Amino acid sequence: xxxxxxxxxxxxxxxxxxxxxxxxxMGRLVIAGAEGPHGFAxxxxxxxxxxxxxxxxxxxLLAAATTIVTLLVATIAxxxxxxxxxxxxxxxxxxxTFPLAFPGVVVGFMIILLAGRQGLIGDLSNRLFGEKIVFxxxxxxxxxxYLYFSIPRVILTIMAAVQKLDVSLEEAARSLGAGPWAVQxxxxxxxxxxxxVASGAIAFATAMGAFGTAFTLATNIDVLPMLIYTxxxxxxxxxxxxxLSVGLGLITWLILALARSFSGSAVAAAG
Amino acid sequence: xxxxxxGVSVRIDGCGKTFADGxxxxxxxxxxIARGExxxxxxxxxxxxxxxxxxxxxxxxxxxxxSVLFDGKDVTxxxxxxxxxxxxxxxxxxxxxxxxxxxxxxxxxIRGVARDERAARVAxxxxxxxxxxxxxxxxxxxxxxQRQRVALxxxxxxxxxxxxxxxxxxxxDAALRDRLRGELNRLLRALGITTIYVTHDQAEAxxxxxxIVVMRKGGIAQIGxxxxxxxxxxxxxxxxxxxxxxIVEAPMEKGELILPGGRLPVGGETTTARATxxxxxxxxxxxxxxxxxxAGIIDAVSFVGDRQRLVVSGASTKPLNVDAPNTIQAKxxxxxxxxxxxxxxxxxxxxx
Numbered sequence: 080x081x082x083x084x085x086x087x088x089x090x091x092x093x094x095x096x097x098x099x100x101x102x103x104x105m106g107r108l109v110i111a112g113a114e115g116p117h118g119f120a121x122x123x124x125x126x127x128x129x130x131x132x133x134x135x136x137x138x139x140l141l142a143a144a145t146t147i148v149t150l151l152v153a154t155i156a157x158x159x160x161x162x163x164x165x166x167x168x169x170x171x172x173x174x175x176t177f178p179l180a181f182p183g184v185v186v187g188f189m190i191i192l193l194a195g196r197q198g199l200i201g202d203l204s205n206r207l208f209g210e211k212i213v214f215x216x217x218x219x220x221x222x223x224x225y226l227y228f229s230i231p232r233v234i235l236t237i238m239a240a241v242q243k244l245d246v247s248l249e250e251a252a253r254s255l256g257a258g259p260w261a262v263q264x265x266x267x268x269x270x271x272x273x274x275x276v277a278s279g280a281i282a283f284a285t286a287m288g289a290f291g292t293a294f295t296l297a298t299n300i301d302v303l304p305m306l307i308y309t310x311x312x313x314x315x316x317x318x319x320x321x322x323l324s325v326g327l328g329l330i331t332w333l334i335l336a337l338a339r340s341f342s343g344s345a346v347a348a349a350g
Numbered sequence: 351x352x353x354x355x356x357g358v359s360v361r362i363d364g365c366g367k368t369f370a371d372g373x374x375x376x377x378x379x380x381x382x383i384a385r386g387e388x389x390x391x392x393x394x395x396x397x398x399x400x401x402x403x404x405x406x407x408x409x410x411x412x413x414x415x416x417s418v419l420f421d422g423k424d425v426t427x428x429x430x431x432x433x434x435x436x437x438x439x440x441x442x443x444x445x446x447x448x449x450x451x452x453x454x455x456x457x458x459x460i461r462g463v464a465r466d467e468r469a470a471r472v473a474x475x476x477x478x479x480x481x482x483x484x485x486x487x488x489x490x491x492x493x494x495x496q497r498q499r500v501a502l503x504x505x506x507x508x509x510x511x512x513x514x515x516x517x518x519x520x521x522x523d524a525a526l527r528d529r530l531r532g533e534l535n536r537l538l539r540a541l542g543i544t545t546i547y548v549t550h551d552q553a554e555a556x557x558x559x560x561x562i563v564v565m566r567k568g569g570i571a572q573i574g575x576x577x578x579x580x581x582x583x584x585x586x587x588x589x590x591x592x593x594x595x596x597i598v599e600a601p602m603e604k605g606e607l608i609l610p611g612g613r614l615p616v617g618g619e620t621t622t623a624r625a626t627x628x629x630x631x632x633x634x635x636x637x638x639x640x641x642x643x644x645a646g647i648i649d650a651v652s653f654v655g656d657r658q659r660l661v662v663s664g665a666s667t668k669p670l671n672v673d674a675p676n677t678i679q680a681k682x683x684x685x686x687x688x689x690x691x692x693x694x695x696x697x698x699x700x701x702x
Contacts, residue, residue, distance in 0.1 A: 245441065245443065247439045247440075247441055247443040248443045248445065250409055250430070250437070250439070250443065251437065251439060251443035251444075251445075251504075252445070252456070253409075253429070253430045253431045254407065254430050254431070254435055254436065254437040254505070254514075255431075255456050255457030255460060255504070255505075255508060256431050256432075256434075256457050256460040256461055256508065257431060257456075257460050258431055261460060265445070265447075265448075265456070266445060269445075269446075269447035270446070270447070
């Protein structure tokens with residue numbers, strides 16, 4: 080057996096799994112999306128139908144906001160945790176990464192405990208101002224939930240990237256007269272750009288497609304996964320839900336590809 | 351740029367460094383560096399030379415009681431970004447997200463120098479360091495030697511009061527290192543800037559330094575010009591670290607050292623019963639058997655081109671390294687005589 084055919088043989092399991100569980104269902108999904116009364120034009124409905132379009136925009140905005148806020152919080156935290164040694168640091172890191180183990184349902188549950196009708200925030204605001212603040216069942220609750228499970232992943236990626244930073248680069252910038260802010264802007268952040276893109280992409284994709292949290296909080300939140308669920312199970316509208324699924328995948332992929340190419344020069348330079 | 355136009359004098363006063371874990375990296379040291387002087391901190395790894403450089407740079411604070419003065423002004427509490435020092439790192443630490451020109455101009459940009467003036471200064475340094483044509487390259491497109499030049503250009507672009515170099519040639523291969531050493535030497539002389547150069551390579555230290563500070567285990571072993579350090583080392587450590595040295599320890603009688611291969615006149619007034627001496631291999635002359643003061647047998651010959659290194663046993667208490675001209679015929683097993691002029695002997699303090 081030649082070296083080449085051996086390699087192909089090793090790749091066979093992957094090819095089988097990919098075909099059986101990815102390509103075939105995807106193909107079927109794409110076809111199902113065109114089996115509605117309007118055929119392939121059914122796909123256009125994602126953009127032309129105002130309800131679908133509003134949901135799509137909502138979902139993208141939510142995912143984008145989650146990504147940006149997660150990156151902000153996690154970068155500062157990750158940099159601090161990697162650069163400082165203090166008692167309780169290991170415990171703190173373990174606590175911060177704890178939510179990695181939770182399914183979306185548990186995260187949703189925790190948001191309800193915090194900001195639901197019987198929640199901590201409502202309780203507190205009721206006592207202070209005589210008004211119950213409840214936002215768990217809205218897109219704000221969902222935003223909080225997504226933050227909660229995006230932050231640990233991003234913190235871990237950023238910490239790993241900060242550890243690999245060349246400290247002498249920062250020292251060189253300082254020797255040339257750069258103050259703390261200039262060092263961050265000109266040296267540290269550009270060097271972390273690949274980590275931002277990688278971890279930001281995961282945070283974004285997760286927020287675009289996560290379902291468990293949304294489903295736990297409410298069934299009428301305007302995000303794409305919920306819309307797909309209601310079209311599929313409640314309205315039995317297979318063609319539309321298939322079209323929406325394909326659309327969700329494509330749009331997420333497209334935005335990630337765009338983000339990657341925009342940051343491409345920075346990433347290449349920092350690598 | 352006129353020579354010595356922007357150098358400062360440096361005084362390090364009682365600067366020691368103990369790290370948080372209790373390790374003593376540097377014993378309190380006091381050192382004066384004149385304006386425009388090139389001072390080399392030389393020593394094996396872990397001797398404290400980099401720590402001293404970082405204290406001067408402002409990257410480490412000395413232990414309480416120590417102070418650093420530039421032109422007589424106390425800068426101990428100033429962070430590096432306000433000390434106006436140029437620094438070249440062993441890894442070069444060039445910014446990968448900037449071009450060569452942006453790297454060189456970075457310090458000027460931070461200082462708010464206008465774009466035109468900046469470009470002119472960058473062009474001047476590009477020419478000075480021989481990297482014309484590379485201005486728009488990315489750092490990862492440069493060779494090691496080119497990176498070294500860019501790092502140097504970037505450090506001197508800001509007209510620093512003092513230039514600090516931390517093993518700048520160590521990452522390069524031997525041939526390139528030799529060439530760049532000469533180039534660096536010319537450049538430092540041309541700039542006339544106060545320079546502190548850290549290295550573990552004694553050849554670099556000899557060629558570049560006006561003065562050399564030999565360091566060992568966190569302390570200063572000797573300070574002197576390259577000639578003083580080479581010809582008059584203070585102790586055995588300096589003698590052996592700087593250049594090759596034969597250390598001979600033997601009993602003395604009537605101003606002569608009693609050795610297995612003969613009696614060696616030491617000269618001067620020596621009254622001790624035992625003495626430790628240093629003999630440089632190149633100061634020993636090979637002569638006919640019986641003609642020199644010592645006799646021995648050649649153990650090994652290594653021909654290195656410009657000379658040959660003989661290992662001669664039976665002459666001293668330990669085999670002697672002898673550098674002989676490349677023209678004489680010598681082979682292992684030959685019996686030879688050795689002649690050593692008394693002025694080539696350096697008596698070292700005896701150590702336990």
